[in-house]
Amino acid sequence: MSDTHTTDVLIVGAGPVGLFAIFQCGMLGMRCHVVDALDAAGGQCTALYPEKPIYDIPGYPRIEAGALVDELVAQAAPFEPVYHLGQQVVALEKQAGGGFLAATNAGARIAARAVIVAAGAGAFGPNxxxxxxxxxxxxxxxxxxxxxxxxxxxxxxxxxxxxxxxxxxxxxxxxxxxxxxxxxxxxxxxxxxxxxxxxxxxxxxxxxxxxxxxxxxxxxxxxxxxxxxxxxxxxxxxxxxxxxxxxxxFYGLAMTLGPIADWGLGLERNHVLIDQATAETNVPGIFAVGDIATYPHKLKLILTGFAEAASAAHAIHPLVHPGEALHFEYSTTKGVPGAA
The missing domain is CATH 3.50.50.60 (FAD/NAD(P)-binding domain)
Incomplete structure (x- = not known):
């Protein structure tokens, strides 16, 4: 028997950018379910190089990849995301009433108003x-x-x-x-x-x-x-x-999009084309952020993906809360759930 869920946003990929997308969506009052093929959150940072030092994260002169993931998971935790780890989205269908229905290879079915693809390098292996x-x-x-x-x-x-x-x-x-x-x-x-x-x-x-x-x-x-x-x-x-x-x-990773290639998205060299302003793809309601997303002159940096996650969350808000005005507040004034 399948396991069926309903949420506001489905995030495909639990790497650093996918984790930050949970926070951004949560700050705008949107619930998230997250699917990742790996057994733990963090994407390549966790699976391939948890001890690799990263030097270009704002506020951290140096932070190891695994520690960065830990901080991002903690930052997303107040918004109570639901993780479906060790699973892959194998089908994604647009619903007649709006939104999407995703199916995973573990039998989960997830209905969402919007989808954020944060799949990093997709399915990867070394050259x-x-x-x-x-x-x-x-x-x-x-x-x-x-x-x-x-x-x-x-x-x-x-x-x-x-x-x-x-x-x-x-x-x-x-x-x-x-x-x-x-x-x-x-x-x-x-x-x-x-x-x-x-x-x-x-x-x-x-x-x-x-x-x-x-x-x-x-x-x-x-x-x-x-x-x-x-x-x-x-x-x-x-x-x-x-x-x-x-x-x-270290000759790079061989990248394949897997089932994502069958979702009708505009592709360029195994990357998903997006509108830089909103991170939306050619399919309305599907957004892409992080390394998998591309547009002219993009810088492939984690912080670029973080900015794309914020843009996607703001673009998704009217899909989840139609007719509701978004009075954006900075986190310093709004705070987060459970913060002192």
Whole structure:
């Protein structure tokens, strides 16, 4: 027998932006149900890198991803959201009387006046390098694509591969605990936040990180899944041998929208097109926020997603409370339920 619910807003995705959308909707008097395929709230921040430091959240000079999720869950809690975790929305139908009816793969049915898609990168998995015996080293943890506990790398010789934010951030962070960190990239220019690149180069000058550029991964050596050497090759074919216990290839995530692709939304390169002012998609009543949403010149930052969540909540208010004037008040004057 199915489990049926009625709510004001259905939020698809319980990552940081989805969690902040609960707060924004709650401040405007709207109840939320939240569906996420993962077993815990937090999205990639919880599943992939809970200990990764984040530096661009206003008010937090540095906060670990898992701690940020904890704060967002606490911020949303006064509005009593209902979480449907470990589930995926597999069908979404527009109702004749307005609103939508969603069905999950666990048998839940959720009727809502509006939908906010906050699914982050959608269904994701790592882009894997084409290396010999990769599966053997993956099985033992000698090759990993995510860092969930920095302590796992204490005293290890770590090779980080890639030139984006994840590669640079983790090379900087793991230099604090690992015995040795080398970062391999095919060119000397990195596609990461300038401040973090500056910190990486400072660590390299201090001898705390080895910069291996311009090189690319070539092959792995070791026995029975125990890694001992990462061989890299430059553009001329010259090889270098890097002694290593662990390889962390950060070549991005392969993203698929899954069932969201069948909802009739306007798409651009696996992202959902939205009106920047309201976060509404081409389907009235469906909004998208965070990494899954796109528009010209968008900055992919968590704080951008937070702003989109606020815009979506304000645009949804007349759908949930038709004819009711919205007298917007700042949180400093309005407060939140249960606040002293």
């Amino acid at each position: 894997r390098p084409p290396l010999n015996d990769l599966e053997t080293f993956e099985a033992t943890g000698a090759v990993r694509y995510f860092v969930t506990r920095r302590a796992d790398f204490a005293g290890k010789r770590v090779v980080v591969a890639g030139g984006g934010d994840s590669a640079v951030d983790w090379a900087v962070s793991l230099a604090e605990v690992a015995a040795h960190v080398a970062i391999v990239h095919r060119r000397d220019k990195f596609r990461a936040a300038p401040e973090m690149v500056s910190r990486l180069r400072g660590l390299a000058e201090a001898g705390k990180v080895e910069m291996v550029v311009p090189f690319q991964l070539s092959r792995l050596e070791g026995e029975n899944g125990t890694l001992d050497t990462v061989i890299v090759k430059d553009l001329a074919g010259e090889e270098r041998r890097l002694v290593a216990d662990v390889l962390l290839p």
